[in-house]
Amino acid sequence: MAVGNCAEEPPTLFFPSDGVGVEVAKKICEDCPSKEPCLEYALANRIDHGVWGGTSERQRRRILKARRSAALGQPAGA
Numbered sequence: 001m002a003v004g005n006c007a008e009e010p011p012t013l014f015f016p017s018d019g020v021g022v023e024v025a026k027k028i029c030e031d032c033p034s035k036e037p038c039l040e041y042a043l044a045n046r047i048d049h050g051v052w053g054g055t056s057e058r059q060r061r062r063i064l065k066a067r068r069s070a071a072l073g074q075p076a077g078a
């Protein structure tokens with residue numbers, strides 16, 4: 001995150017309390033050079049709160065669920 005687009009932003013911006021705030025944070029992440037590792041860090045550490053790697057909490061839950069399903073050889077959403 002030290003080289004990410006958020007380095008100069010207040011950390012609270014990435015822990016929004018509503019959908020508008022989530023979209024603002026995601027917009028900053030959009031072209032961040034650290035987007036991929038940031039997302040993988042959040043997924044690997046099961047970080048539930050905040051916007052990481054351009055994803056919301058809900059999106060990360062979906063990604064983890066899809067990966068679990070894929071690992072089990074099940075279609076996503078099963």
Ligand code: SF4
Nearest residue numbers: 004006029032038053
């Ligand atoms: S992807 Fe977003 S939260 Fe992660 S380092 Fe970049 S700007 Fe920060």
